[in-house]
Amino acid sequence: MFYKGFWKRLTEDIQTVFEKDPAAKNVVEVLLCYPGLHALWLHHIAHSLYEERLIVLARLVSHISRFLTGIEIHPGAKIGRRFFIDHGAGVVIGETSEIGDDVLLYQGVVLGGTTHEKKKRHPTLQNNVIVGAGAVVLGAIIVGEGAKIGAGSVVVSDVPQNTTVVGVPGKAVEPGKPHPKVDLEHGRLPDPVAAEMGSVREALRKLEERIEKLEKEKE
Structure with a gap:
């Protein structure tokens, strides 16, 4: 049921916490006190069940995860490697969302849909995307590689690579250079x-x- 290399990926997830959160002090703390990590691991299980067409069981695991962590990830969502949710409370990731590698989300982020039709209706976040606290990304749009979405922004259209988007509705500002590491300077x-x-x-x-x-x- 679980994919090959599952345990290796769990180790990678723990290392990702240390790389993306300067507050992380030791492995025991990370294992016990990071709801974003717990939600991701439970999603690994839920998604595997979903892929096996065990829909009700997958949704049950997702529901338990939401109850325990305050983070709602639909079991159908596809999530890449080294994904991290910091703080986590209020994060919602819809069914047809696709998230690339090395993506960072903060608390209150919503990846939502804009239609009731049974098709791709949630965002795609490509590699190295950062989404600030409380941001809402809606619809089957593409957020390009290396893009950053400012806290509290509402994004309803595609975002080019290495572009920062801020405001309501989100407006693209001058494209920047790819960020080689996590950029925490949201105030700038x-x-x-x-x-x-x-x-x-x-x-x-x-x-x-x-x-x-x-x-x-x-x-």
Whole structure:
């Protein structure tokens, strides 16, 4: 029922916690106190059952996982390697979601669907994607490799590779370089709304200067 290399992957999952969370101190702490890790391991089991068409049993394991961890991952979701959910509370990952390798989600993230049709209706997160706390990603969209989604953003359209998206609705800011390691500097994410307001203020300042100049010429 379990895929080949299951135990090796569990070890890799533990190592991923140390790589992506500076608060992790030792293996015992990680094993006992990381709900994101517990939810992932239970998903391994639920997904294996789902693949064997044991749907009710798979959903039961998923339901138990949600009760124990506060994280809801549908057993049909496909998750790559070295995936990590930090803190975890309130995370929802829908049935047709696809998550690549080395992806990091924070608490409150929702990967949701936008249709009741039985087809691909949840997001695809490619490798090395980071999704900040409380962000909502909706629909059968693709978040490109190396992209970052800022905390509290609502994303409803495709995100290009190595692009940061912030705001409601999410707006892409200038593409950046691939991040070789986990970037925790969420406070330094660009703010397109603030930038736009700055442009408006600058335009008003120039307009005021022009009006003042015209008034002086009339005098």
